Amino acid sequence: MNPLLVRSENTERMLNLRRKISNHLVTALAVVATLVVLVPLIAILGYLLYKGFSSLNLAFFTKPPAPVGEEGGGMANAIVGSGVILALASAMGIPLGIGAGVYLAEYGRGTWLATAIRFTADVLNGVPSIVMGIAAYSLIVAKQHHFSGFAGGVALAIMMVPTITRTTEEMLGTVPQMVREAALGLGIPKWRTVISISLRTASPGIITGCMLAFARVAGETAPLLFTALGNQFFGVNLNQPMAALPLQIFAYAVSPYDEWHRLAWAGALVLIVMIMVSVTLVRIFTARGALKGGQH
Structure with a gap:
């Protein structure tokens, strides 16, 4: 051999x-x-x-907090308040963050404005949440002379924008340039190419970034202490102080009452489950949308 x-x-x-x-x-x-x-x-x-x-019982989800010294009560007002504030923050932060990311990836390459936006987003990502709360207090609460759910929503929206912006930019950067060129070669306007092709192709990653931003702000307490303040009663008026689960959990956790400590643990569990359910539902609907798009 x-x-x-x-x-x-x-x-x-x-x-x-x-x-x-x-x-x-x-x-x-x-x-x-x-x-x-x-x-x-x-x-x-x-x-x-x-x-x-x-x-956890029915009263926890249907009743407001009980007075000091009385057993029972729940966190229904805080659950509703968290839902309202987070919905407001998402309605403001997600479109703004995606729009900024689209500009950075599609229109602002090499411009000084894109560099400034990118630098600002990176800095805001590292700013402590309590600083965000103080800024929102100075810009909104101090001007209005009262706390409000609207101020809380603005503070959380500001915290969501940097994460969504940078994620959107990175995900759009993964879309092959030849796909854009093919669409433009067919005479499709650039704005339509961005919406129908670039954003649709990168949508799973963008939605993941939105979910990360949502999960980050859902449990924040410090910004809400300076803005929404909290409320012991039901209320969905955005111009008034509003309850929120993180605020209620914090108030109960630092109290000297065992009953409130017990409710604080239950509130923490409900908050985690709410975040997990929200993220899971978004992922399911996103997967179904992608599947239908592929079939078409």
């Missing part, structure tokens, strides 16, 4: 063995990394279930 041929076969065998070992090693590291990420989440959810599930 030819020695060169034998040597070549041995070398190929060694390379295949090395590839298999590398493949298994990387796979094992990926599994370990996944477990490291999942274990804290499972531990938090498990502890919240242990501490808060026993306090």
